Amino acid sequence: MLTEKTMEKLRILAESAKYDVSCSSSGTVRSGKKGMVGSTVGGVGICHSFADDGRCISLLKVMLTNYCMYDCAYCINRRTNDIKRATLSVSELEEITMEFYRRNYIEGLFLSSGVVRNPDYTMERLVAIVRDLRTVHRFNGYIHLKTIPGASQELLQEAGRYADRMSVNIEIPKEESLKALAPEKNHKSIFLPMSQIQQGVLENKEDRRKFRHAPRFVPAGQSTQMIVGATKETDLDILKMSNAMYKQPTMRRVYYSGYVSVNTYDPRLPVLKQPPLVRENRLYQADWLMRFYHFNVDEIVDDAHAHLDLDVDPKLGWALRHPEFFPVDINKAPYEDILRVPGIGVKSAVLIVNSRRFNRITSYHLKKMGVVMKKAKYFITCGELTSAFSQPVIGINELRPERLRPLLLSKAQQRRAAAEKQLMLDFGNDDNP
Template sequence: MKKLKILSDAAKYDVSCSSSGVERRNRGEGRLGNSRSFGICHTWSSDGRCISLLKILMTNRCVYDCVYCVNKATNDVERASFMPEEVAKLTIEFYRRNYIEGLFLSSAIEKSSNQTMENIHKILLLLRKKYHFNGYIHVKAIPGADKELIEQCGYLADRMSVNIELPTKESLGKLAPQKKHSSIIAPMKEIRNRLLLSQDEKKALVHYKRFVPAGQSTQMIIGATEDTDYKILTCAEYLYNKYNMKRVYYSAYVPVNSHSTLPSIQTTPPLLREHRLYQADWLLRFYNFTSEDIFIGGSQSISTKFDPKMNWALNNLHLFPIEINQAPLELLIRIPGVGHTSARRIIKERKVAFLNYEALCKTGCVIKRAKYFVTCKGKYYGENMDIDFIKRKYLNEQKYEQLSFFG
């Protein structure tokens, strides 16, 4: 229990835990758990972060001395290490008590990358083969470990992640000089290649093994260095395109160490900036935006006043208003307040009859935003197409007030 307290607390700064995109069904007697797309149960830590109930490090004893990390070698913190059998038993016993639906396992590098990866592999073998656990498992691929070890773990885990931590080689060299950019990219490349091979085997209808069916993810720390939003998002875009990344997570830096290269220990975590990066990332993944679309006119930062889609629309006001009854899907989803679901409803319903303003309101779009950028049957309902007017209206609508129970 003491180890669990230390190593679950040490894992809370790793936000790249997710269980989307996988379905591992339970087949046969004596097997435990199903892995479904709704994923791991979560709880909330004292600093407001969403963490899984069994989200742990295998060890927080680390040979590295990364400036930003709470578990760095020179930090005076309480240390602990789990044995592989202990992690397996904890997972099974927690599952039997209905505390968890899966395991998120990360680790510091205790002695070497290979030794750490071997222990992670032992845990996976115990859970899958000895305990017949079919629940969701997300593990870290340790940079510097042999590709054979990463491959073996990939056939047992549902998702793997390699945390890139910082978007540029210069930032990594400044805050984590013992880590090499090439050693972080190598396991990403290996996971991508194995995923592509597994997909090709499946298409060819030959016998194939499922390799990390939920794909790979990574994490970047926001605010520990002077890297701009542009650098962070272009790095994410590169990872999506080059390494078939399932998800890039952004972690607002929480000051835990004092150092000349880090922000002051009193610095507030940049949570709004993190939120805007997630919104921009969503546009990259699902709305066919590029990083060049998001950063208009050479800007290096995402607006904190306006969400990225609204900011893009305001800076491209010459493209609007869009006639709702004629625009194709790829143009509809670029309208602020219109998402994929409402865009498809618009296309479906206008096949029957032209949509007027009242019909548009019923499609599920956020009409308070959308009305400034569309026309319905040629009529504009946004009062004024002036950019300053739209900005004022938008900002006034974003002012929220805490409701009183007796109000």
């Protein structure tokens, strides 16, 4: 039975956990088993999101404690902040998870914690929770566990036997900026557990090839998070770090969190009127291009364009900078070229390539496939001279990018981008990175 005191602790700790956005989908399939409680959703995973069928998926996102020995400038839970503090016992958190699951409030658990005493002490308690949930309470749902940097490899190995996904947040992409805002942290303490988890996953794959029923180790891989706008790092710096992370075989997602001014009194931090949400969104779009659209990071951002264009999405921005690539012939171009056309997504590109084997594609077909013709019509040709949608008399090469650009911007987009450009960025001392 959950007491009023326990629920008050939960309220405080859930509030403290809301700034961590890396609530990754699981990517695992675990069907219900006799004697176990729950299952994971096949092919969908667990996150604060909507499934393909429109169903809302939820999980309990909570910290074990918001007390912390570190004083990171960007964190609401830093030790010098005067906020309400709370700590749940191991048994309390287990009881909350199982009670909420039985009431159908949640489908899984996202568990993190502030660091108390030392990393091993904190990690040991987190491991105790996930171990008890699996072995004592027979919980078969999704578990995402935040790793404590500096914890021993033995504890990480044990945690990986019970968690579906584990994550370590990079926070800041450059070491010097991280040291300026979080003097007790460094990249080595972050990358070491990442590599240890990766090693465990790869070894487990080999074991499962030899022994079919070998227990799984972090089957949904890893994720991480970077804060956007707290330091002077450019989008080029952020995306280069993301690109390096995705080259690791177990990294599934990199999350981007627009900096929220929670500690305005600290002179090391910028003063923002609001979080840089448009920039955050552009980074997610660029991330998508790297993962699914065959773009290299150097094509999206480079030394001449170190920041993403806030007015247009990164794919349209690339197209406007490379008019020589267009027009793309929908009926002849390879799949990779079709993916680069603004207004055409992965599903539409697959439909185009599969359908043109049987019939010539026209603008009518493209609309039916979900292509955004308002954008795509300036960058494609499909052999029609009279259609209002394809092969326009004036395309990108005739209009020129500088004239085409305003035609593709909605008034709402212009207003949002202009508002973000007006944000006051004040990093205090210019010597800070």
